[in-house]
Amino acid sequence: MLSLFRKRKTKGSGKRNVAQERVASSIVSACIRLQQRWANFMQRHTERLSRNGKLILLSLFCLTAGSISIYFIANSLLSRKASSFTVAPLTKPPYANKSGDENTKAFVIISKAEYEKIQRFRFYMDSLARSPSSKKVHDSILTNRPGLMDSILLLETIYQSQNKK
Incomplete structure (x- = not known):
């Protein structure tokens, strides 16, 4: 021990x-x-x-x-002087409850015609991905434009969210 x-x-x-x-x-x-x-x-x-x-x-x-x-x-x-420790209310900044996305979302308006074009392009890309002969074209589009499908998905969600309102 x-x-x-x-x-x-x-x-x-x-x-x-x-x-x-x-x-x-x-x-x-x-x-x-x-x-x-x-x-x-x-x-x-x-x-x-x-x-x-x-x-x-x-x-x-x-x-x-x-x-x-x-x-x-x-x-x-016993002294009535101001104490060295004061209690003051906290003030909340006016921007505290905002996320910062308000400026980016406010003016994006997608019409029904644009949404239909986006849908047709998405179906076109899906058909390219399904057939083995056009798979090369699909892959070349995605390598040249890496964020393209993410942007398409984002535009679709924006259109759906603006139609819910």
């Missing part, structure tokens, strides 16, 4: 890890030196004080910190 939690050695621990550890250890040692200097400074200045002087200094510190905290709390609760 303890072998599950054993620290495994990583492969390829190279110069990068060594450099990172050096930087980290130098930062830690600098912080420790700063703490020790501060502690020595405070020790030198407070060792002259008596026990009562230290208690008075501690109580003054606590009173000052407590009164400042109470002031900030009371000021934030």
